[in-house]
Amino acid sequence: MCLAIPGKIKSIESQYDGLVRMAKVSFGGIIKEASLEMVPTAKVGDYVLVHVGVAISIVKEEEAKKTFTYLEQIGELEELGMIKQQLPDPSQYKDAT
Amino acid sequence: MKYLSEYRDPELARQYLEEIKKTVTRPWTIMEVCGGQTHSLVKHGILDVLPPEVQMVHGPGCPVCVTPVSLIDKAIFLAEEKNVILCSFGDMIRVPGSKKSLLESKAEGADIRILYSPLEAVKIAENNPDREVVFFAVGFETTAPANALSVLTAERKGITNYSILASHVLVPPAIEAVMEDEESSIQAFLAAGHVCTIMGTLEYYPLVERFNIPMVISGFEPVDLLQGILMTIRQLEKGEAKVENQYARIVEEKGNLIAQDTIYKVFEVSDRLWRGMEVIPMSGYEVKDAYAAYDAKRKFNVNIEEAPEHEACIAGEIMKGIKKPHDCPEFGKGCTPQMPLGAPMVSSEGSCAAYYNFSNLVNELEREKI
Numbered sequence: 001m002c003l004a005i006p007g008k009i010k011s012i013e014s015q016y017d018g019l020v021r022m023a024k025v026s027f028g029g030i031i032k033e034a035s036l037e038m039v040p041t042a043k044v045g046d047y048v049l050v051h052v053g054v055a056i057s058i059v060k061e062e063e064a065k066k067t068f069t070y071l072e073q074i075g076e077l078e079e080l081g082m083i084k085q086q087l088p089d090p091s092q093y094k095d096a097t
Numbered sequence: 098m099k100y101l102s103e104y105r106d107p108e109l110a111r112q113y114l115e116e117i118k119k120t121v122t123r124p125w126t127i128m129e130v131c132g133g134q135t136h137s138l139v140k141h142g143i144l145d146v147l148p149p150e151v152q153m154v155h156g157p158g159c160p161v162c163v164t165p166v167s168l169i170d171k172a173i174f175l176a177e178e179k180n181v182i183l184c185s186f187g188d189m190i191r192v193p194g195s196k197k198s199l200l201e202s203k204a205e206g207a208d209i210r211i212l213y214s215p216l217e218a219v220k221i222a223e224n225n226p227d228r229e230v231v232f233f234a235v236g237f238e239t240t241a242p243a244n245a246l247s248v249l250t251a252e253r254k255g256i257t258n259y260s261i262l263a264s265h266v267l268v269p270p271a272i273e274a275v276m277e278d279e280e281s282s283i284q285a286f287l288a289a290g291h292v293c294t295i296m297g298t299l300e301y302y303p304l305v306e307r308f309n310i311p312m313v314i315s316g317f318e319p320v321d322l323l324q325g326i327l328m329t330i331r332q333l334e335k336g337e338a339k340v341e342n343q344y345a346r347i348v349e350e351k352g353n354l355i356a357q358d359t360i361y362k363v364f365e366v367s368d369r370l371w372r373g374m375e376v377i378p379m380s381g382y383e384v385k386d387a388y389a390a391y392d393a394k395r396k397f398n399v400n401i402e403e404a405p406e407h408e409a410c411i412a413g414e415i416m417k418g419i420k421k422p423h424d425c426p427e428f429g430k431g432c433t434p435q436m437p438l439g440a441p442m443v444s445s446e447g448s449c450a451a452y453y454n455f456s457n458l459v460n461e462l463e464r465e466k467i
Contacts, residue, residue: 002132002158002289019253037355039355052186053214053215054216056356057347057348063345067346
């Protein structure tokens with residue numbers, strides 16, 4: 001029911017006597033129409049998430065990449081945590097001057 | 098397909114799975130709210146490869162499954178008795194009412210049409226000015242903007258022979274109902290990514306605070322789900338309870354404000370009966386007075402009593418995560434997608450249908466017979 005699929009906007013036009021801004025969206029080569037009412041800033045070339053004929057979000061490319069780097073990040077964080085544990089407590093050092 | 102295939106990469110999924118296995122030290126019970134997530138977990142075999150300590154429980158997130166029997170009966174009555182063109186999403190078409198489904202009614206001659214979008218129903222109304230057109234507006238918050246937009250489009254165009262039979266349910270009250278159930282053993286939630294696309298993440302903070310549970314907004318692809326499960330387990334293992342957003346490529350904290358505005362123009366929040374469960378306060382949308390002319394419930398003023406669920410069906414316990422489909426004695430025997438006793442075996446997002454179609458359970462049942 002909440003199925004929504006990302007597709008690429010190929011073209012934009014007004015329909016319903018100019019009341020609804022519609023786009024032709026390509027889903028892996030299959031072209032379907034979607035309303036852009038909910039994403040007014042969407043432009044040709046953007047990827048939008050479409051649900052029951054209405055685009056509900058523009059896919060954010062930068063955020064999309066984070067799933068591929070998340071494991072590295074948490075690995076680095078854990079390493080950092082382990083290094084911190086192995087270092088002496090900085091509060092032990094008195095100012096030598 | 099961009100933004101889909103990358104999230105189905107088996108190697109990346111394996112890495113996430115390894116990290117889950119490394120992270121988990123004790124048993125945890127996590128509920129995925131959305132039926133789409135349930136299907137993805139079963140269909141891609143994720144449930145089979147998760148470590149035994151991670152118990153996934155399937156939530157009530159299937160609006161088709163929780164649509165009351167009386168509303169299906171009402172839709173059938175409108176199509177059969179009122180000469181209405183009844184339009185519906187495909188998911189609803191085979192769900193049993195008290196006597197029959199929309200599909201059976203269609204087979205008997207009623208004008209029932211399966212559509213991809215409610216905007217198509219507005220066009221049908223425009224092309225058939227001498228007929229009333231009713232769209233069966235089922236859905237969670239994800240679908241509400243599209244259904245509301247259809248009403249606004251009809252209004253702007255001066256189309257008066259269009260109305261919606263609203264059957265909208267909301268996710269946060271359902272999570273509350275699950276957590277308030279004494280039998281519930283849920284320790285964390287994967288929240289539904291597409292509902293949050295519309296509503297944002299802010300309404301989950303009070304739930305996290307009240308129940309002290311991690312809440313991770315997740316996508317639907319295998320890698321999304323595995324990352325969501327990992328984020329959840331990391332929180333559980335550290336004793337944290339936070340709202341986290343795994344699906345940030347789609348979901349913003351405030352959600353889609355235009356979509357929310359569209360919803361609240363047409364709908365208002367109301368109490369709502371969930372099929373197989375109970376009336377949950379402030380858990381649904383009904384059409385506002387200002388749009389009464391587009392509300393099929395008022396326009397046709399049909400009073401149909403709620404009918405009881407088939408006595409053998411344990412849909413309510415399944416949707417609250419208290420039982421799993423294979424706990425039902427009728428699963429795969431007296432209840433199959435071809436001959437369903439209850440909605441979860443019919444809907445494309447029902448837990449029972451997911452287990453029937455994509456798990457090994459049916460094969461095991463067949464072997465038992467031999």
